[in-house]
Each structure stands twice: as C-alpha cells, then as structure tokens.
Amino acid sequence: MPRVTIIGYDVRNIDADVDDDQVLIDAAHLPDALGWELKPEGLCRDDVCVPVRDQSTLFVDDRVDVARVAAALGRPAVVDGDARLVSVALPAEQRRQALDALVAPSFELADLDGTLHQLEEWRGRKKLLVAFASW
Amino acid sequence: MIAVALDDSADDVRPWTEGITMPVLIDPHHVLTELYAISNVPTVVWIDEHDNIVRPNGVAFSNDMFAEFTGVESGPHLDLIRSWVRDGELPISTDDAREAVGDLDDDEVLARLHFRLAAHARREGDDSTARRHFERAAELAPHDFTIRRALLPLTGGDPFGQEFFDFYTEWQEAGSPYHGLPGTPPPE
Numbered sequence: 001m002p003r004v005t006i007i008g009y010d011v012r013n014i015d016a017d018v019d020d021d022q023v024l025i026d027a028a029h030l031p032d033a034l035g036w037e038l039k040p041e042g043l044c045r046d047d048v049c050v051p052v053r054d055q056s057t058l059f060v061d062d063r064v065d066v067a068r069v070a071a072a073l074g075r076p077a078v079v080d081g082d083a084r085l086v087s088v089a090l091p092a093e094q095r096r097q098a099l100d101a102l103v104a105p106s107f108e109l110a111d112l113d114g115t116l117h118q119l120e121e122w123r124g125r126k127k128l129l130v131a132f133a134s135w
Numbered sequence: 136m137i138a139v140a141l142d143d144s145a146d147d148v149r150p151w152t153e154g155i156t157m158p159v160l161i162d163p164h165h166v167l168t169e170l171y172a173i174s175n176v177p178t179v180v181w182i183d184e185h186d187n188i189v190r191p192n193g194v195a196f197s198n199d200m201f202a203e204f205t206g207v208e209s210g211p212h213l214d215l216i217r218s219w220v221r222d223g224e225l226p227i228s229t230d231d232a233r234e235a236v237g238d239l240d241d242d243e244v245l246a247r248l249h250f251r252l253a254a255h256a257r258r259e260g261d262d263s264t265a266r267r268h269f270e271r272a273a274e275l276a277p278h279d280f281t282i283r284r285a286l287l288p289l290t291g292g293d294p295f296g297q298e299f300f301d302f303y304t305e306w307q308e309a310g311s312p313y314h315g316l317p318g319t320p321p322p323e
Contacts, residue, residue: 083252089244098188099191102232104188129137132139133281
C-alpha cells in the first residue's frame with residue numbers, strides 16, 4: 001500500500017490509500033497515524049478516551065478516514081491527496097488552557113544539536129520563553 | 136531563558152547563537168505559534184516555577200536595534216523582568232493576562248496547517264506543492280507575521296525587502312492585529 005505522510009507534533013509515514021481528499025487506513029493503524037486507538041468507548045490514548053457518538057461516521061467502507069478521526073478529536077486537518085500529505089492541528093484544548101487557565105502547554109523540540117527538550121525540564125524555575133526567528 | 140527559533144533549520148539560526156549558553160530550540164513546524172497563539176516575533180512568555188503563565192505573549196526586545204522602527208524600547212520590559220525575578224512582582228493581573236492574547240480563529244489554525252505542510256513539502260524538494268500551500272496559508276492569515284514573513288525566505292523572497300515592507304503597510308492599515316501584549320512603555 002502506498003505511503004502517506006502525516007504531519008502533526010512529528011512527521012509520520014503510514015500505509016494509506018488516498019481517494020480524493022480522503023486518507024483511508026485500517027482502524028488498527030490509527031495509533032501509528034495519530035497516536036489514538038479506536039475502542040468501543042471512543043478514541044483512546046493512555047487512560048483518556050474521547051467519546052465518539054457514532055463511530056460509523058469515521059468509516060468509509062471498512063476503513064477510517066484520518067481527517068474524520070482528527071476532526072472527532074477536535075483537530076482540524078488539511079489533506080493534499082495529490083502530494084500524499086496530511087497536516088493535523090494540535091489539540092485546540094491545549095491552546096485554550098494556555099489562554100484561559102494560563103497553564104503553559106508543554107512541547108518537545110530539538111536544540112541545535114538535535115537533542116530533544118520538553119518544557120518540564122525547567123520546572124521549579126522561573127522561565128522566559130522567547131520565540132524569535134532569523135526572518 | 137529558553138529561546139525557540141521559528142526557523143526551518145538549525146543552520147538558519149546558528150549565526151545568531153554564537154557564544155549563547157541558554158538553550159536554543161528549533162521549531163520548523165511553528166508548533167509554538169499554535170500552542171501559545173503567537174502571530175509575530177520576538178515575543179516573550181513569562182512562565183513560573185509551576186509552569187503557569189504569569190505574563191502571556193508580548194512584544195519585547197533584548198536591545199534597541201529596531202526601537203526606531205518598532206517604537207518599542209527594551210529597557211522597560213527588562214525592568215519588569217528584574218522585579219519579577221527579585222521580588223516576585225507581577226506586572227499584570229490574572230484577569231488581564233487571560234484577556235491579553237485572544238484565541239486563534241479557525242482560519243489562523245488552518246493557515247498554520249498549510250504552512251506546516253508547505254514547509255515539509257519544500258524540505259522534500261516538492262516546490263510546487265510547497266508554493267501552493269504557502270499561498271493558501273497567506274490567504275487564510277493575511278496579517279500573521281509567522282506566516283507571511285516567515286514564508287519569504289522559504290519562497291525565494293527577502294524578509295527584509297520590499298515584500299516585507301508592503302506586508303507591513305498592509306498590516307498597519309488593517310489596524311496592526313496582534314495576538315499578545317503590546318510593548319511595555321517607559322514608566323511615566
């Protein structure tokens with residue numbers, strides 16, 4: 001099956017068929033694609049489940065559409081079927097937490113040497129998070 | 136201090152980080168702009184010991200190189216930081232902090248998705264896909280520097296050239312929309 005690239009927190013390549021702007025995969029491969037698993041109680045990751053009222057709406061025949069699953073998780077997606085690329089939003093809930101509850105959302109980003117860092121590393125210290133750019 | 140570069144690669148950033156000892160992270164997918172609702176840089180978020188945001192995104196500079204252009208001096212914000220670090224004094228109430236940034240709207244989120252897709256396609260050498268999605272991103276978030284200005288170096292443009300100044304004028308004519316606190320004025 002041809003590969004499709006899904007860009008979210010990270011970049012993942014999965015087996016999928018593209019039909020127009022539908023990206024169809026076996027439900028069993030959802031954890032690889034989006035990090036969530038489809039269970040009878042909904043879409044689950046670790047101990048957290050997001051209920052899905054009618055799971056059949058995620059399916060096209062016997063496979064799930066990645067964009068519909070992302071939407072069920074409250075994450076909009078952009079699909080470029082021709083380029084076989086999907087870009088999935090981060091959970092809006094995290095941003096709203098930042099804006100309303102003023103809880104700093106965590107992130108995982110590499111430094112210039114490629115070592116990954118998370119915000120939690122600096123817990124217990126006052127921090128200035130500075131976003132800058134060369135442009 | 137944690138610096139996060141909204142740049143495509145470590146090589147883009149290295150010229151600015153020589154001799155710097157603080158952590159410098161690189162965010163080619165602009166994850167931070169989506170998580171914190173950031174629409175321009177430089178912006179500074181104050182985060183306390185418990186990972187609570189005590190002063191949300193705000194315009195701030197470490198020196199006065201661009202003060203004439205931006206109208207924002209570095210000194211007043213640096214003074215506020217000193218008071219916070221030394222005395223725990225906060226320059227903004229929790230209620231005001233909640234109001235300061237404003238959530239991204241649906242189009243601004245979609246613009247970030249198109250930008251991310253374009254940046255990936257470009258890295259893979261698929262320039263026509265990249266261009267298409269950079270253009271769509273710019274249409275969806277026409278006043279967002281992290282889209283409009285950031286895409287210039289990725290599409291053969293000049294982020295300090297005429298295209299940027301045209302965009303800047305367009306942005307000012309739209310009322311200078313911005314997610315975050317304005318620059319700190321000098322005390323009266």
